[in-house]
Amino acid sequence: MKERGIIFNAEMVRAVLEGRKTQTRRMLSPRQLKMIDAAASIGECYPLESGHQHENSQSYYRECCPFGAVGDRVWVRETWMPDAPRDGSWADVSFYGCKGSPLSMIPERYRKPEHCIHRASWEGSEMVGWTPSIHMPRWASRITLEIIGVRVERLWDITEEDAKAEGCTFEALRLKPGTREVEEMGHTAVSHFGGLWQSIYGDESWQANPWVWVIEFKRVEGDA
Structure with a gap:
């Protein structure tokens, strides 16, 4: 069994946490298309x-999935x-919010998801210092998925x-039935997905109808 990182935006992180998201689509790269x-x-x-x-054929295609x-x-x-x-047990508090400090300054015992703030779940006032x-790093991740x-x-x-x-x-998508946004996008989940895709990758990407990996997953029980 291998583990790899995968990026999700805040909306999709919340969907995973709420159990609403069990698939993701990612474009095949030119290199992967050439391999096939x-x-x-x-x-x-x-x-x-x-x-x-x-x-x-699908069995071979899967071998190219990154x-x-x-x-x-x-x-x-x-x-x-x-x-x-907040109990003073981490003496090097100067790291907090300091973008010029390396992660290696964080004591090993605090390199865990519970000692992180994740923006998708943050409900306080806006802060500076978010890390893209x-x-x-792997230790900061609170969500593990099995393909x-x-x-x-x-x-x-x-x-x-x-x-x-x-x-x-x-x-x-934070939309309410009957609103102008819904009228423009349509009332189907597919139309909502199309709008989301275009917001991330652009209108041209949607119109190109690219080949995509469809990755189905379930959340691993016991993760943070």
Whole structure:
């Protein structure tokens, strides 16, 4: 079993924590597309553009997935900051909020999710000093997911049920039925997913209908 990091924005972190998100879609890179094309040229799988998506081809496609295979785990990277204990047991409190200090200054015993503030769950006033998700170390992650399914498909192949599994609901997007935003986006989970995708990757990416990894997962019990 392998573990890899995966980035989620705040809305999607909340959807995972609430049990509403059990899928994620990520674009295939040019390198991954070339690997599949090379395999297709020697008969190991069908080309993606052929329309033949039988299980033998999907089995090969899965071998190229950078996030892992069924049974592997991914840990969620999200925006965060270290949180110094308030009891005075961490003498080096100068680290707190200091962007110029290395994480190595944090005592080993405090390198745990419970000594971090995660922005997706923060309900206080806005703070400075947040660390981008890309820079989250493994020890600061509070969410671990087990991969239970991997496949390749076109972005527009997403179904209504899949879009709901992506966490796309009125509640997830902070939209209320009957509002102008809903009227513009439509009333389906797929239309909400499309709006979310465009907000992250841009309108051109949605219109391109790229090949994507569809990664299904379940939360590992006992994580922070």
